[in-house]
Every structure is written in C-alpha cells, then in structure tokens.
Amino acid sequence: MGSPQRECRVLFLIPSLQGGGAERVIVTLLRHFSRKKFRLTLAVVDTRDAAYRSEVPPDVDFVDLQSPRVRYALPKIIWLIWQRRPDVVFSTLGHLNLALAILRPLLPDGVRYIAREATVVSQLPTAYNIPRWWFWAYRRYYGRLDTVVCQSRYMRNDLVGNFRFPLEKAVVINNPIDIQHIRQLAGESIDADLSRWFTDDPSTIHLVAAGSLTYVKGFDLLIEALALCGDPRLKLTLLGDGPLLKDLEHLIDKNGLAGQIRFAGFRKNPYAVFARADAFVLSSRFEGFPNVVLEALACGTPVIAMPSPGGVREILEGMEGCLLAGSVTAEALAKVLAGFNGKYRMPQDAIEAYAVATIVKRYEQALLKEQISC
Numbered sequence: 001m002g003s004p005q006r007e008c009r010v011l012f013l014i015p016s017l018q019g020g021g022a023e024r025v026i027v028t029l030l031r032h033f034s035r036k037k038f039r040l041t042l043a044v045v046d047t048r049d050a051a052y053r054s055e056v057p058p059d060v061d062f063v064d065l066q067s068p069r070v071r072y073a074l075p076k077i078i079w080l081i082w083q084r085r086p087d088v089v090f091s092t093l094g095h096l097n098l099a100l101a102i103l104r105p106l107l108p109d110g111v112r113y114i115a116r117e118a119t120v121v122s123q124l125p126t127a128y129n130i131p132r133w134w135f136w137a138y139r140r141y142y143g144r145l146d147t148v149v150c151q152s153r154y155m156r157n158d159l160v161g162n163f164r165f166p167l168e169k170a171v172v173i174n175n176p177i178d179i180q181h182i183r184q185l186a187g188e189s190i191d192a193d194l195s196r197w198f199t200d201d202p203s204t205i206h207l208v209a210a211g212s213l214t215y216v217k218g219f220d221l222l223i224e225a226l227a228l229c230g231d232p233r234l235k236l237t238l239l240g241d242g243p244l245l246k247d248l249e250h251l252i253d254k255n256g257l258a259g260q261i262r263f264a265g266f267r268k269n270p271y272a273v274f275a276r277a278d279a280f281v282l283s284s285r286f287e288g289f290p291n292v293v294l295e296a297l298a299c300g301t302p303v304i305a306m307p308s309p310g311g312v313r314e315i316l317e318g319m320e321g322c323l324l325a326g327s328v329t330a331e332a333l334a335k336v337l338a339g340f341n342g343k344y345r346m347p348q349d350a351i352e353a354y355a356v357a358t359i360v361k362r363y364e365q366a367l368l369k370e371q372i373s374c
Contacts, residue, residue, distance in 0.1 A: 007039040010367055013077065013100070014042070015070055015093055017050035019266050020212070021175070021291040022092050022118045027055045028176050032360045035059065037368070043075045043080060045096070052267055063134040065171040070096050074103065081107055088367050090129040092116040094124075097145070098137055107316035114147045114366065120155055120309045122162045123286040138163045149173050151289030152311025166242060171366055174311075175291050177351060182298040186275035197237065197262055198276045206235050206335075208277035208301070210270050210292050211284070213242030218283035220244075220251055225283075227255035237277065239270050274299040284308050290315070294354050297322075300345040304333075312345065314354045321346055 012030070016240040017023050030040055037349045042056060056062060063080065067073035077100075081089060089111055091097050097115035104113065121138060124130050142148070142163060148170050150156040156172050189195070197205060211217040219238060226236060238248075238261065245263070252261050267273060270292075274280060281295035282305035290312035293303050302321045307313045316322045321344045352358075 008037060008087045008088065008368060009039045009084070009086040009368065010040035010041070010079065010090055010264045011046075011084055012040065012042045013091040013096060015045045015090060015096055016040075017044055017047060017052045019051040019132075019268070022116070023052050024291060025116075025175050026092060027052045028062050028356060029360060031055070031057055031365055032178070032356050034175070034364060037364060038075070041084065041086065045070055051266070055324045056093050074099060078103065078106055079234060081111065086111060088112045089115055090114045090116070090367065093118050094121065097148075097227070098134075101141040101144045102137065105140075112369070114149065115145050116149045117151075117155060117159060117288065119288040120158050120286050122158050126285060134333065135163070138165075143169070145169065147171060149363075149366060151175050152353055154310055154314065155288050158309075160167060173362045173366065174354050174359060175289055175294065176356040176363075177291070177298055178352045178356045179298045179351065182271050182295055184270040185269045186299045188272045190267060190272045190276070193239075194264060195274070197235075201233075203233055205233055205279070206236055206237065206277045207279050207281050207304075208237045208239065208296075209275055209281045209283060210274075210358055212240050213238075213244040213248060215244070216285055217242075218285045219248055221280055221285075222283040223248065223251050223255065223257065223261065225333055226260065227257055231333075235332060236261060236281075237273060238263050239265070239267050241266045268291050271295060271299050274301050277301055279304055282308075282309075282312065283307070284312075286310050287302065295352050297346050297351045299347075302344050302346060 012026060014023065014026050030042060033040060041061040041063060043065055045067050047053065065073045065076045067076065084107060091100055091362060094117065100113055142165055146158065148165065149157060150170055150172050151174055153172055156170045160170055162165050176185045205331045209219060209222060213219060226234060250256055264273065274296045280301045280303045282290055282293055282303060284307045287310040293305065293312065293315055296303055303316060304315060304323045304325060305312050306325050316324050
C-alpha cells in the first residue's frame with residue numbers, strides 16, 4: 001500500500017477581518033475546505049474591528065501580524081513564509097497581492113503564490129487617487145504570481161487586456177455563497193425599532209442597499225434617484241458604515257427624504273434585513289463580483305442593479321424578477337413600482353451555480369494545481 005497523501009499546507013494572507021466581501025469569502029472558504037486535503041493557516045495584518053474573527057474555524061491556525069497597514073507587515077510576512085514554508089500562499093486584495101508579487105525574489109522557492117483579485121483594476125482611478133506607478137507595477141510585477149483568481153470574466157479580461165497579465169495564469173472562479181447558512185440567518189429576528197420600520201403601510205415598497213459608505217458604492221446616486229422618483233411608497237434601508245455618512249445624511253436632508261431613508265449601520269447579519277425587503281438595490285459605480293447580490297438572491301429578494309463594470313451583468317442577465325437598469329435612476333425605481341409591485345420572491349434554485357460546495361471544489365483544484373473545468 002502506498003503512503004497516504006500529504007496535506008497541502010496553505011497560508012492565507014488578508015489585510016483585515018472587517019465586514020467586507022473579501023473577508024467574508026475567505027472565512028467561507030476556511031469553513032468549507034476539506035480537512036483531509038488541506039492544513040490551513042490564516043494570517044491577518046490588522047485584527048482591529050475584526051467582525052469575522054469568531055467565524056474563523058477553531059482548527060485553522062490563526063496568526064495576528066499586529067500591524068496597522070500592509071506595508072508595515074511586510075517584514076513579518078516574509079519571515080512567516082520562510083518560517084512556515086507552506087505549499088501555497090493565498091492572498092487577497094490588490095495592494096497585498098501586488099506587494100507579494102514585487103517581493104517574490106525574496107521569498108522561498110517551492111511555494112506557489114496565488115492571489116485573489118477583488119476588483120476591476122482599471123476602474124480604480126475613477127474612485128481613488130491612484131499613483132501612476134501602481135499600474136506600472138501591475139504590468140511589471142503581477143505576472144510573477146503563479147495564479148490570479150478573478151471572480152468574473154470581466155475582471156479576467158480587464159487584467160489580461162489592460163495589464164498584460166498572462167491569460168494562462170488567470171482563472172475565473174465566482175465567489176462562494178453558503179446558501180443554507182444565509183437562509184438560516186435570514187430567518188433570525190431584527191431589533192424592534194427596525195422591525196417597526198418594516199411593518200408600516202402594506203402599500204410601502206421597501207428597498208435595501210448595503211456596503212461601505214464610500215464613493216464607489218454610489219449611494220448618492222441612489223438617494224438622488226429616490227428623490228427624483230418622488231413616490232412616498234418607496235422606503236430605503238442603508239446598511240453599512242463609512243466616511244461618507246455625514247455627506248449622505250446631508251443629501252437626504254437636502255432632498256427632504258428623512259422619512260423615506262434609514263441608516264441601519266453595519267450588521268454582522270444583514271440577511272435578516274435583506275429577507276424583509278421587497279428589492280435589493282446595487283448602485284455601485286463598479287464592482288469586481290458583488291457578493292451582496294448573491295446574498296440578497298439567496299434570501300429570496302429580487303435585485304435592481306445597473307450594469308456597472310464587473311460581474312454584475314454575468315449574475316443578473318436573464319434572471320427573472322431582477323432588473324438590470326441603464327443606471328440607478330428614477331425611471332429604474334418607477335419600474336420597480338410598476339413591474340415588481342414589490343412582492344416577487346426569487347426561486348430557491350436561483351443561485352445554485354454559486355453554491356459553496358461547487359465553488360470550494362474549484363478553489364481546491366486551483367490550490368492543488370488540478371485542471372479546472374471552465
């Protein structure tokens with residue numbers, strides 16, 4: 001009899017465990033990877049405000065790098081990789097991925113470096129003050145990585161076409177959605193105050209949006225669309241925190257919408273709110289692959305979205321009950337009033353293609369360097 005196959009040792013690197021989509025994906029993968037095939041370590045640069053720390057499985061070796069920023073953690077990351085000598089280093093979020101690509105000559109051979117790209121890289125200048133050297137570095141160094149996982153075909157085409165990344169190193173794997181877990185959480189109760197918000201006049205159509213309160217998420221566009229629509233039957237719940245809270249509150253007051261829009265803050269379990277809404281609205285100016293759309297669909301909630309750069313169209317195109325609008329405008333919201341009538345629920349099998357078991361298998365194949373079926 002041959003000796004049993006050795007576990008693949010994987011070191012996951014992530015900047016934080018705050019309440020973002022990338023963090024949720026990593027925690028989901030850690031919960032579902034085969035323990036017979038993999039030995040898992042998670043290293044986190046900054047564990048302050050670690051909303052998902054309690055969701056990291058106890059059998060995952062946890063390393064707190066105790067650094068406020070990625071650049072300060074780089075010596076610790078180099079030392080950690082040399083000390084552990086994993087089979088695979090798996091990183092996520094662009095600045096950390098790029099740092100590892102640049103530092104590759106200082107890292108041990110015999111280790112495969114896989115990065116999960118989290119956005120449409122060419123769109124970053126539309127939202128952030130990105131220095132020119134950043135994009136030069138992407139073109140010059142990103143090819144040092146062994147594999148880059150893109151969440152959508154749009155993301156892959158952007159990376160290959162605009163940054164000369166080798167096509168053979170780019171693999172498309174959609175984000176995993178733990179459908180049963182989400183539906184279980186969707187059935188939980190919400191606080192009494194928010195519950196009353198959802199139990200007003202039955203003619204009310206409740207919209208919900210979620211994400212960090214930043215320019216990229218386009219909540220200003222959504223607020224202005226609601227104002228132009230001018231229909232008091234529409235109410236909006238915004239989930240999330242961020243630097244634009246005061247600006248958005250001012251915009252709401254300016255448009256006289258204080259009675260129609262409610263900020264509900266960051267929620268570790270947003271699904272209980274999604275499930276109570278009549279439609280979820282994605283107003284982002286661009287998205288790599290919006291987990292939150294899949295999560296809303298898992299809750300049975302239809303989605304309104306504009307086909308912004310990224311994987312939004314790949315999810316929603318042809319999906320009955322959802323609306324891909326040219327933009328998040330008053331006309332789009334009027335279609336909700338006329339078409340949805342606010343009462344349509346998504347079928348149970350709407351997002352089976354993104355079920356965690358299916359997607360985790362593809363990630364496992366990538367880590368084990370097996371052939372991935374497209």
